[in-house]
Amino acid sequence: MRKIAQLIVCWALATDVACSQDVIIQDARIKTLNPREAIEEADVILIAVPLSSKDLRGAHAYRDTGGNPIALVEVETTLRVLQVIKGPSGSHELSFRFYDSRESAQIGPPRGPSGDSNSASMFFLNQDTRGFRALVDVFRPDIPVDWLNGRAALDECGTPSQCIGRFLLTYRESDDATRFAERLADNMAIVRQVNGYVQALELLQEVIRNASPPPVRHAACVEMLRWYAMEAASACLGSESPAATPVLQRRALLLDQLKRGGVAWIRNRIDTHDDNELKRYFEILKRSDDPEVRRIALQVSSGAQ
Amino acid sequence: MLTAMAAAAISEAVSSTPSYRYVVYLQVEKDCVTLNNPKTGGPTRDRTYQAYDQFGDPIVATITERVLAATGGLSTLTDSPTSSSSTGRFSDQVGLLNSSLQVGTFNAYQYFVTTIPGTPWVNVPTEIRSAAGVNMVLGVTMSHWYEGGKNIFDVKYNGDAGMGGLPICGK
Numbered sequence: 001m002r003k004i005a006q007l008i009v010c011w012a013l014a015t016d017v018a019c020s021q022d023v024i025i026q027d028a029r030i031k032t033l034n035p036r037e038a039i040e041e042a043d044v045i046l047i048a049v050p051l052s053s054k055d056l057r058g059a060h061a062y063r064d065t066g067g068n069p070i071a072l073v074e075v076e077t078t079l080r081v082l083q084v085i086k087g088p089s090g091s092h093e094l095s096f097r098f099y100d101s102r103e104s105a106q107i108g109p110p111r112g113p114s115g116d117s118n119s120a121s122m123f124f125l126n127q128d129t130r131g132f133r134a135l136v137d138v139f140r141p142d143i144p145v146d147w148l149n150g151r152a153a154l155d156e157c158g159t160p161s162q163c164i165g166r167f168l169l170t171y172r173e174s175d176d177a178t179r180f181a182e183r184l185a186d187n188m189a190i191v192r193q194v195n196g197y198v199q200a201l202e203l204l205q206e207v208i209r210n211a212s213p214p215p216v217r218h219a220a221c222v223e224m225l226r227w228y229a230m231e232a233a234s235a236c237l238g239s240e241s242p243a244a245t246p247v248l249q250r251r252a253l254l255l256d257q258l259k260r261g262g263v264a265w266i267r268n269r270i271d272t273h274d275d276n277e278l279k280r281y282f283e284i285l286k287r288s289d290d291p292e293v294r295r296i297a298l299q300v301s302s303g304a305q
Numbered sequence: 306m307l308t309a310m311a312a313a314a315i316s317e318a319v320s321s322t323p324s325y326r327y328v329v330y331l332q333v334e335k336d337c338v339t340l341n342n343p344k345t346g347g348p349t350r351d352r353t354y355q356a357y358d359q360f361g362d363p364i365v366a367t368i369t370e371r372v373l374a375a376t377g378g379l380s381t382l383t384d385s386p387t388s389s390s391s392t393g394r395f396s397d398q399v400g401l402l403n404s405s406l407q408v409g410t411f412n413a414y415q416y417f418v419t420t421i422p423g424t425p426w427v428n429v430p431t432e433i434r435s436a437a438g439v440n441m442v443l444g445v446t447m448s449h450w451y452e453g454g455k456n457i458f459d460v461k462y463n464g465d466a467g468m469g470g471l472p473i474c475g476k
Binding site: 030 | 386413
């Protein structure tokens with residue numbers, strides 16, 4: 001009966017989507033984007049704005065967890081490119097393929113192939129014989145950067161990882177302050193994963209230092225106090241934050257751990273074997289406006305030499 | 306069962322490596338409603354879970370959800386009943402499709418396991434903290450019905466008040 005209904009729909013619509021529902025595909029990647037791995041795996045990383053999307057064909061794919069195959073639709077999304085972070089530059093427009101799910105209930109991370117039209121995102125794509133395709137399917141293959149008001153140009157920013165860290169944790173005057181502030185908690189988590197403890201701290205310090213507008217500065221202080229209780233500047237602990245007492249309690253606990261654990265504890269905390277990164281971190285602690293933090297940092301770093 | 310597994314994993318991690326950072330809990334940091342989610346054609350309840358370590362600091366970890374059907378097997382309501390996030394922050398959207406094929410009440414059970422890459426902390430069931438208390442497993446009830454010619458949707462966690470009193474996301 002289902003087959004007959006499908007044939008009728010196929011005849012009536014005469015589209016690939018309606019006529020190829022039973023194709024079982026092997027190349028669907030039903031998983032979420034892992035930013036750190038995606039930077040390595042992607043052939044192309046770009047900041048772009050989705051312009052349009054069209055269905056190419058219907059298909060089915062098996063989940064990793066087994067069970068009946070699920071229905072998918074292969075879609076093609078066209079992007080207006082604002083900036084290339086990895087891969088060849090030059091194209092102003094680019095299209096990529098993605099397997100979209102439309103028949104299942106939503107339980108899990110947001111689905112793709114993108115956010116709203118005209119809303120900027122960072123896309124991670126592979127190139128194959130048919131063109132570009134998203135690194136993941138069903139779930140969003142992009143990181144929203146919708147505070148960019150149609151402009152992306154970032155000066156020289158180094159490796160793709162460094163560029164991504166800078167993009168996600170740099171506020172510029174042309175940006176939408178409210179949207180930037182709203183995205184900061186998600187972006188902070190991404191930058192911590194991609195760029196590590198120390199670089200994420202340095203970027204966040206820059207946002208706070210750079211006379212950002214109130215919503216941005218407030219959101220940056222909230223993230224600083226959440227992620228970096230020991231390193232946070234007193235400016236963030238002032239009247240702007242109702243959470244000063246628990247932060248100071250966490251700071252005292254961390255300082256006690258630092259005193260007892262020394263350099264080994266720091267290496268574990270900031271997750272690095274890189275001596276330069278360790279040195280940069282000690283410099284940050286030694287510049288702290290909390291004399292107790294400075295004193296213990298000096299004590300531990302001199303013991304390490 | 307999950308609580309015992311979590312306690313055993315924490316005990317092992319702490320006894321073998323005292324300075325080890327591990328995930329103690331997931332905090333619900335956002336609970337709001339997207340009124341018209343383009344992916345379902347209706348509202349979804351959007352929650353964000355952040356992993357925290359033993360010092361009360363956010364931690365980078367892989368958070369994987371397990372969505373189970375009432376029968377105990379993995380749910381077939383969703384495309385991926387074991388989806389994950391690698392940043393220590395998990396954005397979850399829950400809602401039925403605005404479709405006549407998904408009318409009624411559907412139940413699922415959701416719990417989370419966490420992994421710290423490069424450590425023995427792998428797929429450890431992790432407790433969830435929210436304003437409603439501490440849970441290892443969330444009972445999720447999704448409803449879609451018609452009333453006066455209108456589509457009505459709701460999503461409840463452990464029988465709470467549902468989407469009615471929640472803020473709109475992004476407001």
